[in-house]
Amino acid sequence: MDNKQHCKELLSSISEYIDGSLNEQLCAELESHLNGCDNCRVVVNTLKKTIEIYHDQVSQDTAPQDVKDRLFVKLNLDDYMKK
Amino acid sequence: MTEQEIDSLNLSALKQGNHSELARMVTRYSDSIYRVALGMLNNPSDAEDILQETFIKAIRALPTFEGRSSLSTWLYRIAVNESLMLIRKQKPEVAVSDDEFNDSNDIDSFPSFQIQDWCCLPEKDFMSTETKSILDQSIQKLSANLRSVFILRDIEGLSIQETAEALGITETNVKTRLLRARLKLREELSDYFGEYLNKENQNG
Structure with missing residues (x-):
C-alpha cells in the first residue's frame, strides 16, 4: 500500500465506517483517502462483501426439527409444540 | 430477532x-x-x-x-x-490464547493484507455449499472471544450496545474485537476467493 501510515489509520476506523457510525469529519477524510488509494478501496469493498456473505448465508440457518422436538421434550413443553 | x-x-x-x-x-x-x-x-x-x-x-x-x-x-x-x-x-x-486479552486497537498486529478484488465474482459463487463450508471453517479459526462478537453482531444482527450487554464487555471492546474478527475473516475469504479467481482466469 502506498502512503502506508495513512492506510493504517484508515483501517482502524474501517469497521465503524462500514457500519455508518463514523463521525462526519473522519468519514470525509476516509472517503477522500479512498478516492486516491486503490488498495484501501479493495480492502473496504471486500470487507463489506465478507460481512454481507456471512449475513446472507449463515443467518438463515435453523435448528433441525428433531433437535427442536427433543428440546421441547426436555423442557416438558412438548404438549405446546407447534408442528 | x-x-x-x-x-x-x-x-x-x-x-x-x-x-x-x-x-x-x-x-x-x-x-x-x-x-x-x-x-x-x-x-x-x-x-x-x-x-x-x-x-x-x-x-x-x-x-x-x-x-x-x-x-x-x-x-x-x-x-x-x-x-x-x-x-x-x-x-x-x-481457551486463553494471545489475542483473548489483547484489546488494543493496534493495526500493526495485523500481519498482512490481501489486496485482491474478488467482489466481482457472481453471486451464486458466494451462496454455494462450498463457500458455506469455507465460511464455517474460517469462523472457527477466530479465538472464542472474537468469534462471539462476530456471531452476535454480524450474523445475529445485534447492535454494538446489545452485543456488549450480551457479552458483559464494554462497547469499546466490542468494536475492537469486531474490527479484528472482520479483518481476519476478510483475509481468509480473500485467500480462498483470490485463489478461486486465479483458477477461473487460468481456465479462460
Whole structure:
C-alpha cells in the first residue's frame, strides 16, 4: 500500500465506517483517502462483501426439527409444540 | 430477532412459568440460540446440549429476570456463557490464547493484507455449499472471544450496545474485537476467493 501510515489509520476506523457510525469529519477524510488509494478501496469493498456473505448465508440457518422436538421434550413443553 | 420482538412475549406469564408462553419463547428463539451455539462450538451435538442448557437455565432464572436487557439479549448471554464454559472444559489449553486479552486497537498486529478484488465474482459463487463450508471453517479459526462478537453482531444482527450487554464487555471492546474478527475473516475469504479467481482466469 502506498502512503502506508495513512492506510493504517484508515483501517482502524474501517469497521465503524462500514457500519455508518463514523463521525462526519473522519468519514470525509476516509472517503477522500479512498478516492486516491486503490488498495484501501479493495480492502473496504471486500470487507463489506465478507460481512454481507456471512449475513446472507449463515443467518438463515435453523435448528433441525428433531433437535427442536427433543428440546421441547426436555423442557416438558412438548404438549405446546407447534408442528 | 428484533422484528419478531414487536409481537412481544408476556413477561409476567413467562415469570409465572406459563407453559404456553414459555413454548412461544422457545419457538421464537431456538433457531438463533442454536445458530450461536453451533457457531461457537462447530459441533451439532454440543450445540444441541447448549441449546437445551440455555433454555433450562433461562426458565429457571426467569422469575428473577430484571429486564435490564431485552429477553433476547439475556438469552444470548446465557448461550454464549454456556458455550465458553464448554470450550474451556474441552480445550483448556487453547481457551486463553494471545489475542483473548489483547484489546488494543493496534493495526500493526495485523500481519498482512490481501489486496485482491474478488467482489466481482457472481453471486451464486458466494451462496454455494462450498463457500458455506469455507465460511464455517474460517469462523472457527477466530479465538472464542472474537468469534462471539462476530456471531452476535454480524450474523445475529445485534447492535454494538446489545452485543456488549450480551457479552458483559464494554462497547469499546466490542468494536475492537469486531474490527479484528472482520479483518481476519476478510483475509481468509480473500485467500480462498483470490485463489478461486486465479483458477477461473487460468481456465479462460
